[in-house]
Amino acid sequence: MRVAVVDYGLCNMFSVLAAIRECGHDPVLDIDGEQIPRAEVAVVPGVAAFGAGMTRLVATGQAAALLRRADAGDGMVGLCLGAQMFLDSSQEAPDTPGLGVARGRVVALDPTLGTVPNQGWTLVRSAGDTPSGFLSDGDPEYYYFSHSFKCLVSPDSTEIATARSGAESILAAYRQENVVGVQFHPERSGAAGLAFLGRLLAAARV
């Protein structure tokens, strides 16, 4: 499967490319939006701040390409910052809009409820009665989180998974039709993470 990985200059490219290859797929680097329409799945990774990330995506033309892809109903996966940038807005950069390809917003983690940044290995579970789909084919798993902000998505999102940061509930993954967001780093979550990434890419392609 041809997977376009959106490189906007601020992401951990080596890790993401390597992990996608480990899953048996063909990652292609996109630097200007050209690869985005040609792939079966587009992946937007991220190790950066919302404002800086969005500014770069817009400047390169990749933001526009992602919007067109979303409109076309083609599969897109956002990892960590990518998952946040898919939404409408973020408290991290109130003056910078998100891509808005998924309905929701990003808010700061509450330091009175848990340690901020939320950094480390946390158990992720499917929420409620939603079918597990790509989330897990078995028991809850530990995945690696590293973030100071969390996603809040519209109630019509499906395949939600949650985790806890101290006393705070956080969204671990969401899906809105062809758009999937994952708050943790599957490419950095060991064997469980690689297995998750494989299922995620397969599910996002539909």
Add this chain to the structure above:
Amino acid sequence: MAFRIVARLDVKPPNLVKGVHLEGLRKLGDPAEFARAYYDQGIDEIIYQDIVASLYERNSITDLVSLSATNVFVPMTVGGGIRETHDATALVRAGADKVCLNTGAVRRPQLITDIAAILGSQAVVVGIEAKRFGESWRAMTDCGREHTGRDVIEWAREAQDSGAGELLLTSIDQEGTMRGPDLKLVETVRSVVRIPIVAHGGVRGPEDALRLVEVGASAVAIAACLHSGAASVADFKTFLRDHGVEVRP
């Protein structure tokens, strides 16, 4: 959240090295091979510290980082000689998940803030090398070679306030000795910061990790004990789990 077992690899490119009190280095082998072996054994995180970068004012560890990023699928923190923001972003592009600042940050705390503005606080670790000084500790830099005259407790607070997301707290007195960690150091820093503390220096085995959990560390960074084979990753995790500490299987 699980307590993290982290492997700390001191690198004098191209070798993994180990010293006592960050001096007197022995070559131990290929750092990438050690890192991959630890990954296979269930390590939660890898720290690569280029211990001569500050000395030579350069950073030559990027090739190692890129190689490990292709076969070690757990977080990697990389430190050594980060002076400017672009040093940090270059390391992240090469495969690092977090960068560790010490000398660069002590000289210019604004560096912490600048890098956090681009990468986010969660990607910025400040490494503090603490040496006992009377009833407190002073911060060292350049891998324990240079004095800063700064009190560790004050510096820890300033680093947090400048935007650090995590502290890698090394006890210079205990490092490399395998005589036990400096628990008081961790306990004291824990009482003044809210960001996670990775405790490093002197760990002899799983019991020491449990003591560190008890004084509030979020993770333990182990070097000599793992590299020498005195204890394995599984030894640490099994012991901690048996004592009620949440660890990643």
